[in-house]
Amino acid sequence: VSSLQPPLQRYIDSLNRLSPLAAEARAALSNLTLRIVRVQEGFDLVREGDKPAESCLVLEGFVCRYKIVAGGQRQILSFHLAGEVPDLHSLHLERMDHSIAAMAPGRVAYLPHGELIALMHKFPEIADAFWKATLIDGAIFREWIANLGRRTALQRMAHLFCEAFVRMRHAGLTDGQGFQLPLTQASLAEALGLSAVHVNRTLQQLRREGLIESRGRFQTILDWDRLRRIGDFDATYLHLGKSGDHEA
């Protein structure tokens, strides 16, 4: 429907970094049919139990995957920026085992599975890149398991800020040491396995210690090196290539 969606271009570039794509492959990707939807904060792009026939590319905004557990509480599983496809796995896994929600107003493009599959058959490099993208997803999940299982609140939060910063910087969404994190403290709590109150206190501690600064939802990292050490953060698991680490 549309050409020249910059986030689609970013997605193609990121695939190309994972597995070099021929020019025709890139062209074919940029001609995918996009069903574009504008989303409000809180809108579920996909729901647990669905059997989707499309995957979604985030065009604008900020998206998370989550599960609801017994007591009705929510656990956030991952965050996704513009230019990412959070549910590529639904190509192969019929039924969604979690939901995907917008954390901020934005736009997403649904990509038909049929076309994606056709592209993979035609261009094996695309299949490789898709697979590799889902593997990196898995690597991030593993790091989150370690984060939730073995780190204190302060460490977890520091780690999350490090991951957010590195990923946003890689996507060109940072402004120096600052970046927009469109999350309420309650959502942060759902990602970190903490209560909202404790998130508030932990955040204050990070600020008190001069590690970060918050101006509304805009966060600035004041002492990257110490933040990284506290959060026990090592960007290897993001598999971003050379730019894995960071100089303040």
Add this chain to the structure above:
Amino acid sequence: VSSLQPPLQRYIDSLNRLSPLAAEARAALSNLTLRIVRVQEGFDLVREGDKPAESCLVLEGFVCRYKIVAGGQRQILSFHLAGEVPDLHSLHLERMDHSIAAMAPGRVAYLPHGELIALMHKFPEIADAFWKATLIDGAIFREWIANLGRRTALQRMAHLFCEAFVRMRHAGLTDGQGFQLPLTQASLAEALGLSAVHVNRTLQQLRREGLIESRGRFQTILDWDRLRRIGDFDATYLHLGKSGDHEA
């Protein structure tokens, strides 16, 4: 090197269930070169930081993936039975972001990446099955994130027992409601993000309430239905096909 390794056969069967394989594809898989290694408990099959040129198939025993965090503590990320390949992802992710260790004496077969890649080129169904296997891995990680983030010690443990039981039953490793779980309470603690002492107490609670029975490392599930409810367990995420749920 060897023919007729039953665990290899089981692995091929499980791939075949994920994506139907032609007879020649199955034959080709069964002719893979196997570098068989006998492992002691505690042995690292693969180490974080490695750039492996092989993936490993568990032939016998019980294996886990883990990460070491800042304080030197270990977080277990997943368990793997005989007939599973815990590090298929290393086909595409150059550097290991975690380690894999034997939790019990056993045997593993290392499969050369080169041969696996050749098979994927020759038989696209194999590539599909491999990919899908790694996606299921990811689904299990997601459930573990929810488990660690939002459930109490008792719920987590119940959930882990449910997952272990269902997976083992699916692999034909159960004896009625019983199964061998070759884990110390300390390892259980490393999987559940708890202390060993608290694992002990929680285990006692499960026993006191008539949910499970432990005879050494042999566990018997006494009240599946209640255990499942307590652990908030729904086998969908295991993507095992029809036999997802269970009748006591």
Add this chain to the structure above:
DNA sequence: CGTGTTATTGACCAACATCAAACTTAGTGG
């Protein structure tokens, strides 16, 4: 300006960790 959401604070509580010791079990060598 209201009005609803989000952030912050305080008081109190529960879950789980830590430490240290005793007890049990499974191996091992004599």
Add this chain to the structure above:
DNA sequence: CCACTAAGTTTGATGTTGGTCAATAACACG
């Protein structure tokens, strides 16, 4: 077959982290 040992399990006492509840303050938006 027994004694010895090391690993794993169990227990008790105590400490800490983080949760819960409830109220207030700060924003954001129409």
